[in-house]
Amino acid sequence: xxxxxxxxxxxxxxxxxxxxxxxxxxxxxxxxxxxxxxxxxxxxxxxxxxxxxxxxxxxxxxxxxxxxxxxxxxxxxxxxxxxxxx
Numbered sequence: 001x002x003x004x005x006x007x008x009x010x011x012x013x014x015x016x017x018x019x020x021x022x023x024x025x026x027x028x029x030x031x032x033x034x035x036x037x038x039x040x041x042x043x044x045x046x047x048x049x050x051x052x053x054x055x056x057x058x059x060x061x062x063x064x065x066x067x068x069x070x071x072x073x074x075x076x077x078x079x080x081x082x083x084x085x086x
Contacts, residue, residue: 015082025049031081038077041070 017024025048032051036044042053053074057063078084 032083035074035077035081038073039070041066042074 017027021027028049029046032046035046035051039053042055045052045054055063055067
């Protein structure tokens, strides 16, 4: 590809979807869609390339205890799908 008179080298993509791909967001949704099966505790919301995990309750100590006990399941799912948290 030639941009401003400079030609870039080609690089083989071994995994993932090239940045800026039209199908990227749809493919990512399909890829991450089963994260909801990783936990029964968190409420998980998926939107394009953004995922949020939420919980609600009245006892902060109990919430923190449950969150810390459930996070390893989310971490395991992320690792098995070669994803990291940002």
